[in-house]
Amino acid sequence: MKRPDRSPVSGTLLRRLAFANIVANAAIVVTGGAVRLTASGLGCPTWPRCTDESYTATAEMGMHGAIEFGNRLLTFVLVLIAGATLxxxxxxxxRRRGAVPLALAVVLGIVAQAVIGGITVRTQLHPSIVGIHFVVSMLLLLVAYALWRRVSEPDGPTVPVVPPAVRTLTWLTVVASAAVxxxxxxxxxxxxxxxxxDAVRNGLDPQTISQIHADLVFLLVGLTVGLWLALRxxxxxxxxxxxxxxxxxxELGQGVIGFVQYFTNLPVLLVGLHMLGSCLVWLATLAVLWSTRERRPADHPPPPTSPTASTSTEPSHPAPAPA
Incomplete structure (x- = not known):
């Protein structure tokens, strides 16, 4: 009997590379926050060059140029990790079913993020473009997380492990997390x-929009408590x-940071921690969503169906009893 070909890439390596995508995409959210919090968003005043004459930051550009250029360099690290994963x-x-499209989506998403980052610079850090930049980062984390879970699971069908009502509550929690x-x-x-x-602001009243944000946080925490109790x-x-x-x-840790930063006039360190917390809340939300279903092995027998009346004759070889 012919022995199956040995895979040139181990499952362990594939899982580690997929997990590295999650870490790298969360890390660049934090470093991107550092760019904004140090007022270095226009440290490189143009894109794709850092200046009209150079692709790299120069000594004359000072700390702001170095910070912005360093953040741009991290994009290449993300591309290398995503490319290696693909x-x-x-x-x-x-080959893991669905893994290649997800890995390709991560690569293309990172490239798209680089372009959006360039548009952000060329629009002088317009808040709507900056916001899109951050939301796309969350979508990239979603795809990277889905990829990691996909290569960590068997190739069979997915089945829910909780009742439909609890599954619905889970999705409501996901929607609330995204809204927050x-x-x-x-x-x-x-x-x-x-x-x-000199960057413009979106014109919203900070106190009003912060209150809406806080109300959504309370909703999210309430849904999460309800979900935890329902699962139990x-x-x-x-x-x-x-x-x-x-x-x-x-969520509670992120909420504490949020309230403290609001009432202490948004110190840079706490705002940076809050951005990291956003990534952690989103990833924890995705973990809950994935935990309410499981993927069975490809050769897992289908669930038994209820017997129905039949006029056909009995099979000559009855099916074996389930284990």
Missing amino acids: LAALAHRP IVVGVAVTGSGPHAGDA AVGAPAAAVRAALTLLLV
Whole structure:
């Protein structure tokens, strides 16, 4: 009997590369925040060059130029990681169903982010473009997380592990989490950390939009508490209960940072931590969503169907009893 070809890329390496995409895309959100919080958004005043004469920052451009150029260089690190993940997904045997399209989406998303970043610079850090830049980062985290979970699971069909009502509550929590992030972007666009002293703001009243953001946070926390209790009540898998509790704890930590930064006039360090917290809340939300379903092995027998009346004769070889 012919032995199957050995995969040139191990499953462990593929999973590690996929996880590295999550870490890298979260990290560049934080470094991008550092660019804005240090007023270095126009440290390189044009794009794709750093200046009209040079692709790199010069000593005369000072700290702001170095910070902005350093953040641009991180894009190449992300491209290398995403490219390596795509090649690994292509080379892995047996090829994981759906992994290649997800890996390709990460690569294309990073390239799109670079272009959006360039538009951000050329529009003098317009808050709407900056907001789009951040939201796309969250979408990239979604795709990177989906890729990591995909290469960590079997190739069979997905099945829910909680009742439909709990699944619906999970999706409501995901929607609320996304709404908190989007409105948080609007809060940032109305505040003082624009990325440059002369950058325009979105014109929203900071106090009003901050109150809306806080109300959505309370809604999210309430939904998460309800989801955690519901998962416990229906006897959901321990992983799902832990994921909901983790999300709740991350939300509470993020909420504390948010309230403290608001009442202390938005200190730079706390705003940076709040941006990191946004990534963690989103990833914890995705973990809850994925925990309410499982993917079975490809050769897993289908669930038994209810018997129906039939006039056909009995099969000559009855099916074996389920294990």
